[in-house]
Amino acid sequence: MADDDENKQKKHTIESLFQLYANNNLNALDLDNEVYESILLSQIDYWLEQAKLLKTVFTMTETGMAYMKFKKWRLNFEEFLDFMNIICQGKDIKIDDVKVALLEAGPPGSGEIVVVK
Template sequence: MADDDDKPKRHTLDSLFHVYCNHKVLNAAELENEEFNSILLSQLDSWLQQAKLMPHPITRTQTGLIYMRYKKWRLEYEDFLEVLQQLCSDTDLNYDEFKETMVAAGPPTGGTDIVVVK
């Protein structure tokens, strides 16, 4: 099965979640070597924008209102999936297709780095 090792790995929703959690972290010098496993609202919006789901059919107001229901700065993966489900419900989008669109958007700013999620 050596051929499988040579093939480029495709991102999954959870691997991209990890990439976006650590994208554009402000004050990186203060957070030296810190790795995040939860996502900020700005990172979620950036991902939706790259997936061309924002500003239509989803708006920043929608994501902000849903996100703030959790009353925390960062959302873990399970909360993130609930936010996606709520966005799909509010906009009559198919949840599975929505997730596929998010994966197809790829890493932030078109980067091709593969992140291994442990």
Template sequence: MADDDDKPKKHTLDTLFHVYCNHKVIPTELENEEFNSILLSQLDAWLEQAKLMPNPITRTQTGLIYMRYKKWRLEYEDFLEVLQVLSTESEINYDEFKETLVNAGPPTGATDIVVVK
């Protein structure tokens, strides 16, 4: 069993969501603040890394969908709804879409170490 602890763990959609929520965050007075919700710019960065933007998904498209929620940051459940709408509008299989995001991995240049459970 100890060997399992030494193996690198593969990211899942929800662990990567947490990584992207905290990527390129403007520093605030709260130095160690962690976010559990995602900004539009972070979502777009993830889609770019997955090579889904600018084609078949555009920034205008993500912006219009994101703004329906009328909040700065989206929680994981809202994020999944956005993915569902994007997959439908772009005619991408929803499960393949999520798999593409997982395969994109953590943000390029990210130095944060994330514990995957």
């Protein structure tokens, strides 16, 4: 039974991964002990890239245009969900499929990085 408990603890949700990505790749100017409850466009793009959705399903132009609609520097979790709905509009992909891909991408840096030359 202990193994089952450990596996349950390792499972992430979209919201828990959101928190991890929101605090990943922070600028050196950011405060060391700051914990962010909101996410930057660069962090969203990183997450989409790790999920293999950026440059295949979504372009950086599309994510940037959708992000600009919020007129904010950072998006909270609810705004992030709205953002995801916006970028899925007019695409042949459902928001639930995007969420599955984001979950499968796992925490920042856990994906396999492929360098194309």
